[in-house]
Amino acid sequence: MLENPVITTGPKSAPATLDDVAKMAKVSPITVSRVINRPELVSEKTQKKVRNAIRKTGYVPNMLAGALVSQRSRLIIVVVPNIANRAFVDTITQLGQRLATARYQLLLSQSDLAHSSEAELIDAILARRPDGIVLTRQLQSPEARDKLIARGIPVVETWELTQDPIDTVVGFSHEAAGQAMAEHIIARGHRRVSLVWSDDARATRRRQACVDTLRAACVEVVACELEAVPVNMGNGREAMARLLAAKVPMDAVICSIDLLAQGVMAEAQANGLRVPQDLAVMGFGNLEFAAHTHPRLSTVNVDGGRIGLRTAELLLQRIEGRLGRREQVEDVGFSLVVREST
Missing domain, CATH: 3.40.50.2300 (Response regulator)
Known part of the structure; x- marks a missing residue:
């Protein structure tokens, strides 16, 4: 009776590092870092060399390490009541596209924002250390609101106007x-x-x-x-x-x-x-x-795309310190579309 063969595998290769990319591209590690984080400081020719090296080595930047240095996670969390809600599609699309140009990642959090669980939701969001939060519905819990205000994180409330905003508002009446x-x-x-x-x-x-x-x-x-x-x-x-x-x-x-x-x-x-x-x-x-x-x-x-774009612009201004808390409440308005059903 034949014994089951023993299958062995070779040692797993270590993941590529920033230094590996630098060596392949024949540039300094600092240049590689700039291409990843501040590409506007590097020539297009050098960017192309570095990106080719990144592709060939399979290097994946460690965003957590970068966040420790910069004190920014480059993460924006958007809270939506239901991802199937068609009303928010254009808003999220435009928001994500504009933030991507500023090298921010969008994370969707689906929650019906029940009053009893709002504070827990905000705790969970803040634990991820986002650079900003977008709410598509007002918070009802004073405790949840107080947590956001105390943390001082930029927040944009969207799709409605409020008399007592947490921070910045983009919406309509x-x-x-x-x-x-x-x-x-x-x-x-x-x-x-x-x-x-x-x-x-x-x-x-x-x-x-x-x-x-x-x-x-x-x-x-x-x-x-x-x-x-x-x-x-x-x-x-x-x-x-x-x-x-x-x-x-x-x-x-x-x-x-x-x-x-x-x-x-x-x-x-x-x-x-x-x-x-x-x-x-x-x-x-x-x-x-x-x-x-x-x-x-x-x-x-209601121009949901405009809400998303203006939300992104104002959120970036808040993150960069060019706009203060509660300095902007923007009414995007609405328009009647009269067709044959009336």
Whole structure:
């Protein structure tokens, strides 16, 4: 009976070092370090030589060691409630691209920012020693806010305006957006309006402003269907089915987001209603599909890409000391996109 063969392997090669790269490129180790960390100080010819040597040796820079020397981690952490939320895609894309040009890495942290766990989340984030933090939703816990303020780390709160910012803000007024949605429906002559709405804090502020504006114009809010986040098109169809089953007398439906509006339109049309002749439908967010529904969806556009770019610019200014804490609250505004659904 043959014995199982013993398989041996040779000694593993040690990972390439900065000195290995310097020797292959025939430059000093300091030059290699500059190409990695401050390429603007090195000629393009030398950069090319060093990068070729890095590629051939397989050298991977030790960012932790660099952080110990520079006292910067070159890490930015972005907290999002749900990575599937389409509203944040353009913001994160532009934010990441601009930060990359400044040699910063983006790390996404998904959290619903529940009040009870906010302080724990902030502790976990701060333990990674980021150079900056981007919040896509306001913190509700005073303890969590105090931790960020005490640490002094640059923070940008996005996608809304706040009266009591932690640091820097890039956003828009949800109250003004809700008012504008109502004013558009009023101008179209509708008098009995239903709402299909998500129940998060921002949407609630839009809804309250919308309702106040409708009632001030003596427009009746005949029904309000609230949906737990995250929402989808199916939630909109189900909400509309309930309204139709209850025979709610309505001539318009305003929705907190385009996904719900798409579902509302689909269910209305499936039941023989014409949009907008029998029922006007309005959304919020100007998501990509809104221009391709039938009829095309009236909505509110928020420039998420601009929010991301301005967030990156202001965050870099804060990190570099060119902008002080709480010195900038930037309102990027919004715009109505009027299409055939209203």
